[in-house]
Structures are given as structure tokens and as C-alpha cells.
Amino acid sequence: MGMASGISRPVTAACINPSSCRPRYHRPIFSFPQPGAGLNLQRLFFRSFHFRRRLPHSLGTSSEDPFAQRLGGSPSEAMSSFSSPSPVSYSEELAAAKKAALLASHLCQKVQKSIMPSDVQSKADKSPVTVADYGSQALISLVLKMELPSLSFSLVAEEDSVDLRKDVAHETLKSITKLVNEILSASDTYKLSLSEEEVLDAIDSGKSEGGPHGRHWVLDPIDGTKGFLRGDQYAIALAMLDEGKVVLGVLACPNLPLFSIRSTCDQSFNSEIGCIFSACLGSGALMESLNGSTATKVHVSTIEAPADASFFESFEAAHSMHDLSSSIAEKLGVRAPPVRIDSQAKYAAMARGDGAIYLRFPHKGYREKIWDHAAGFIVVSEAGGVVSDAAGNELDFSRGRHLDLDTGIICTNKKLMPLLLKAVQDSLKEKLQSPSTH
Ligand SMILES: Nc1ncnc2c1ncn2[C@@H]1O[C@H](COP(=O)(O)O)[C@@H](OP(=O)(O)O)[C@H]1O
Numbered sequence: 001m002g003m004a005s006g007i008s009r010p011v012t013a014a015c016i017n018p019s020s021c022r023p024r025y026h027r028p029i030f031s032f033p034q035p036g037a038g039l040n041l042q043r044l045f046f047r048s049f050h051f052r053r054r055l056p057h058s059l060g061t062s063s064e065d066p067f068a069q070r071l072g073g074s075p076s077e078a079m080s081s082f083s084s085p086s087p088v089s090y091s092e093e094l095a096a097a098k099k100a101a102l103l104a105s106h107l108c109q110k111v112q113k114s115i116m117p118s119d120v121q122s123k124a125d126k127s128p129v130t131v132a133d134y135g136s137q138a139l140i141s142l143v144l145k146m147e148l149p150s151l152s153f154s155l156v157a158e159e160d161s162v163d164l165r166k167d168v169a170h171e172t173l174k175s176i177t178k179l180v181n182e183i184l185s186a187s188d189t190y191k192l193s194l195s196e197e198e199v200l201d202a203i204d205s206g207k208s209e210g211g212p213h214g215r216h217w218v219l220d221p222i223d224g225t226k227g228f229l230r231g232d233q234y235a236i237a238l239a240m241l242d243e244g245k246v247v248l249g250v251l252a253c254p255n256l257p258l259f260s261i262r263s264t265c266d267q268s269f270n271s272e273i274g275c276i277f278s279a280c281l282g283s284g285a286l287m288e289s290l291n292g293s294t295a296t297k298v299h300v301s302t303i304e305a306p307a308d309a310s311f312f313e314s315f316e317a318a319h320s321m322h323d324l325s326s327s328i329a330e331k332l333g334v335r336a337p338p339v340r341i342d343s344q345a346k347y348a349a350m351a352r353g354d355g356a357i358y359l360r361f362p363h364k365g366y367r368e369k370i371w372d373h374a375a376g377f378i379v380v381s382e383a384g385g386v387v388s389d390a391a392g393n394e395l396d397f398s399r400g401r402h403l404d405l406d407t408g409i410i411c412t413n414k415k416l417m418p419l420l421l422k423a424v425q426d427s428l429k430e431k432l433q434s435p436s437t438h
């Protein structure tokens, strides 16, 4: 058909894979937080018994304060103009989330560099899980608790420790514990060493059911484990829900080039890899390099003509129906081949305009998990994009660990969304009517 048969073959991880384009680890892409930037256990003990006063939003820095920006004045001017309650600030939570995701990125990079068959297991649903998935989850849960001590901590995360508690997994548990402790001790910030039992407990603090009330962290410690194992794209995806809404998100993408992923092979052969995207409700989306460059604001593509658009989809055909995406692309008149990469790195690349459309259509029966979309959702939304289900409804993250959808997820800019929705509806109708689906 037009698009698929068309212009060129899909752009896949084989092209985008940093290992195939350039030396993958050509320079250190991580810098640890400065000593003293975090907490030691003594401080943690102190802080856990002293509730911190939450700063009103308008006391944040003016550059990241939409409240002040809207008024065109300084934060204090903004404060004095309003006597109504200030919007809630999530700046401390966002800073903690970034710290946690950075440390987890470092752990994942270390594992990906020299992964061994013994580092990989198969879960009950046959999907792979590695020591890095477990280590990343343990580390993030621990750092969030240390940075934000409070009486309530709720984490909805992908992994649990059931398989690790079996006798046969003891060597694996030892490796994970060693990894986590190595990262912690190299950080200069968290001077502690965990026992195996503490690592298991940290992993298991991700069992929350989430829901419409209160605050819940949402974590995919490695999104795109299959990509991670191939040496391709993956992401550490961390978000926070407040009263059922995603209010902040961080996407660390250790293999994503700092420049457009689509130009990696052509122009930016030596471009640095490793980005971290972050977003807070109402404050826009930012990108910085994992080695700590200045943050820059990102925006989704402003393309209005579908013919000029390109689209992202899963690398794995088992995760999304490539035939359906290509039918949608053909209806829209998209000429570029699909860009197939793993993980929420797709949302990250969308957020900075590397492509204009992201299509995800799981096969029948698959239930989407909130950790596969929460961070990507807020990063793209704050970058000016729209994420919806295939009927145009907003995603609802308040219903527990799953998103209740039965079609798919689509994402683009505001201008293209009506056209995209129409093409999606038409293609889905055709698919339903096609003899092969009966
Ligand atoms: N049959 C399926 N259909 C759709 N998504 C699936 C799937 N099996 C696994 N996934 C999810 O797809 C995620 C990867 O997304 P992508 O295809 O965009 O790379 C996986 O995340 P994990 O790697 O964290 O398990 C997993 O949650």
C-alpha cells in the first residue's frame, strides 16, 4: 500500500541504535549530584518528623513559574496580586524525581554496557526482565523516600519481588543488591548500603493500586526492556498523580541523541546521546542532557500538513499493529516511513518535534498499564501536544494500575489531531469490516 510500499523502508532501531551509528559510550553521560545536594540518613530522620511547609507556586523561580509569567511580573508581584490560594507547587517532587531517574539511568547504562545472559529472566507473561529493571525500581523507590520523607508514600510500579525471593534467584538478587549499592556509594550523596532484604522491600513498595485520590508515583523502571536488551532505545519513566491527574513526569532516555533522532544517521554521527525530559503541570516541558547541560524548553512539531509529517510506532510488531498504522498514515497522506523505536522515548522525541504523530494500537486483549504512558503523557502535553485514545478521549490515569482502553493511543499536535482522529476512525471501521477480522 501507498505509504508502506512507498518512499522508503521504516526507520528502525537498526538505524537509530547508537551502537550502529557511533560508539555507544563515547563519553561519560552522567554526573552525580553535588555532595550535600541530597540527604543523609540523619537528615532523613529529622525531616520525616518535621512536616515541610509547601512553598506556594509563586515562590518558585520566575523562569519556571507560569503564574508569575502570566501576570508578566516577578513572583512576589504575582503573590501580592492574588489573595486566593496559590496553585500547588510540585517543584520539590520534580527535583527528587529527576535525581532518582538520573541515578537509575546510571545503573541501566552500567548494565547495558556488559549485559550477561544471567542478568535476564523471563516473567510470568513471558516478557523479559533484567537486573537493571529491578535495580532501577529499587533505587528510585529508595531515593524518592529519602528525598521526600513523609508519612505516606505510594508507588505504582511495574516490577515486584516474587520471582526474586525464590531460592533459584539468589545469585540474581545478589547482583541487584551489589549494583544498587555501587550506584549509591558512587553518588556521594546517599551514604548507605542496602541488604538483600532491603532491596526486595524497596522493589515491593511499588505495589500500590494508585487511583483517583491522593498522590501516587508511577514508575516504569525500564520501559522498553526488549530495546534495552537489543542495545537500542529505552526509558526510565517516572510520573506523579495527584487526585487522579498526572502532575509531573520525567523521562530519562540514555540512548536518545540530543539532536533529532531522525537525523542521527545522516548528520549527527558524533552527537551526544542521553537526554532527560521533565514536565510539571502548567510549566512546559524541558530537555537536558544526562550529563547536566542547561535545560531547554521543548515543543512538539508545528507541522499542519500531514504530507509533511512522520510518525512513530513501536519497534515490536507484537506491541502495536503496524498494518493499522500504515493504513492511517496512507489515509492522511503521510509520505515518510514510520520511525520504529522502543519505549516512551517515542513520547520524548515527539515532545521536541522529531516527528509529528505517534500511533499505538495493541493487539486485541492487551491492557495498557499506566506506567507505560503517564510520564510520556505529561511531557508531550506540556510540550503542546495532545494524547488521547483512538476515540479522542483523554487518557484516564485514575482507574488503578491499568488504563481502560480498548482501541489504542494516538498523539500529535493540536492542529493535526482532528485529521488524525478521522483517519484513525476510518481505518478502524475498515479493519472491523475486513473479512480477515471475522
Ligand atoms: N502485547 C503487548 N501489546 C502492547 N504493549 C505491550 C505488549 N506487551 C508488552 N507491552 C508493553 O509495551 C512496553 C514497551 O512499549 P514499546 O512497544 O513502545 O516499546 C512494554 O514495557 P516494558 O518494556 O517496560 O515491559 C510493555 O509494558
Ligand SMILES: [Mg+2]
Pocket (backbone or CB within 6 Å): 133, 158, 220, 221, 222, 223, 224, 225
Ligand atoms: Mg518496564
